[in-house]
Amino acid sequence: MKIGGYSISGNIFLAPLADVTNIAYRLLCKQHGASVTYTEMISSDAVLNGNSQTFRRAMTCKEEGVMGIQLFGNSPEKITAAARILEERYSPPMFDINLGCPFPVVTKNGGGSALLRSVDLVQDIFMNLNENLTTPVSAKMRVLGNTDATVRIARVIEDAGACAITVHGRTRSQKYGGTSDLEYAKLIKSELSIPIIVNGDIRDEHSAEHALAYTGCDGLMIGRAAMGDPRLFDRISYYLETGECIAPATCTQRRDDLINYVELLERFDLLGSMNIRSHAQWFTRGLDGSRKVRQLLNHADDMSSIIECFDVLCEPNVDQ
Ligand SMILES: Cc1cc2nc3c(=O)[nH]c(=O)nc-3n(C[C@H](O)[C@H](O)[C@H](O)COP(=O)(O)O)c2cc1C
Numbered sequence: 001m002k003i004g005g006y007s008i009s010g011n012i013f014l015a016p017l018a019d020v021t022n023i024a025y026r027l028l029c030k031q032h033g034a035s036v037t038y039t040e041m042i043s044s045d046a047v048l049n050g051n052s053q054t055f056r057r058a059m060t061c062k063e064e065g066v067m068g069i070q071l072f073g074n075s076p077e078k079i080t081a082a083a084r085i086l087e088e089r090y091s092p093p094m095f096d097i098n099l100g101c102p103f104p105v106v107t108k109n110g111g112g113s114a115l116l117r118s119v120d121l122v123q124d125i126f127m128n129l130n131e132n133l134t135t136p137v138s139a140k141m142r143v144l145g146n147t148d149a150t151v152r153i154a155r156v157i158e159d160a161g162a163c164a165i166t167v168h169g170r171t172r173s174q175k176y177g178g179t180s181d182l183e184y185a186k187l188i189k190s191e192l193s194i195p196i197i198v199n200g201d202i203r204d205e206h207s208a209e210h211a212l213a214y215t216g217c218d219g220l221m222i223g224r225a226a227m228g229d230p231r232l233f234d235r236i237s238y239y240l241e242t243g244e245c246i247a248p249a250t251c252t253q254r255r256d257d258l259i260n261y262v263e264l265l266e267r268f269d270l271l272g273s274m275n276i277r278s279h280a281q282w283f284t285r286g287l288d289g290s291r292k293v294r295q296l297l298n299h300a301d302d303m304s305s306i307i308e309c310f311d312v313l314c315e316p317n318v319d320q
Contacts (some may be wrong), residue, residue, distance in 0.1 A: 004136030015223030074110035130161030171227030228282025
């Protein structure tokens with residue numbers, strides 16, 4: 001598919017995930033077939049304040065290929081100014097604007113899903129970006145409880161120059177509860193011309209196939225199911241191409257992925273600032289005996305003991 005003028009192979013995107021999609025994790029997912037990756041949401045105010053931690057969250061490299069830096073905020077001028085700083089510093093292939101975060105830390109200042117209340121402000125944000133940046137800008141939105149209002153705002157985003165829209169079919173008040181309603185992405189896809197990416201509750205080959213077939217969307221985006229399981233991208237791509245499933249990652253593969261992740265964190269000098277014990281927990285999800293390993297991980301205090309916890313898991317007959 002094409003997005004923002006880039007031809008990409010495949011159509012499976014890694015979602016922006018706060019405290020998860022750092023550059024190391026994004027590269028790991030790219031190595032396993034993610035077509036497009038996004039940084040976690042980054043405050044436009046923090047960029048303007050020159051916060052060094054914020055810049056680390058935004059960094060990318062050539063090897064990452066097509067990716068987007070996701071920004072949140074509610075001032076068209078400030079979001080554009082922050083994007084220009086990051087454009088200058090990192091030349092990212094894309095930016096993405098967060099119109100989905102449901103949490104007060106973001107919505108109390110009018111950002112994230114709070115933007116969906118003001119069509120005019122959304123229009124100003126995308127027009128301002130479009131007029132002042134050369135980098136393409138996409139949007140990631142939640143839905144309003146009403147299809148007409150949701151399609152209207154998606155159309156405003158398209159008309160104001162966005163290059164693509166990701167639709168997470170939950171309302172702000174649902175947070176992460178209930179189910180993601182595919183009807184919205186389907187309707188938006190049928191009404192708009194830019195690429196539409198469907199997101200929400202896609203966790204395996206069959207939910208991916210269903211979401212694409214039902215909505216007719218151009219691509220799909222995976223969040224939670226990709227945490228600790230970067231090979232999910234390869235599995236879904238393979239299934240979409242051939243109709244056949246490959247076996248899920250084995251314990252040894254998960255351990256190798258964790259080691260690879262740690263090496264990438266080291267390469268970008270990020271290991272010291274991560275809670276690696278909690279990140280290691282992601283890699284146990286869905287594995288037989290994962291409870292036992294999670295208990296062991298709670299007491300592991302250096303990298304080699306973290307990896308050793310997996311050695312225990314990779315042995316057969318571990319207590320459940
Ligand atoms: C831990 C976590 C962090 C998230 N951080 C962001 C974020 O920074 N920006 C964003 O647009 N969405 C964020 N989301 C929402 C996801 O990108 C995605 O829309 C949502 O999880 C639904 O997709 P899924 O069912 O595949 O997880 C986050 C979700 C989770 C669970």
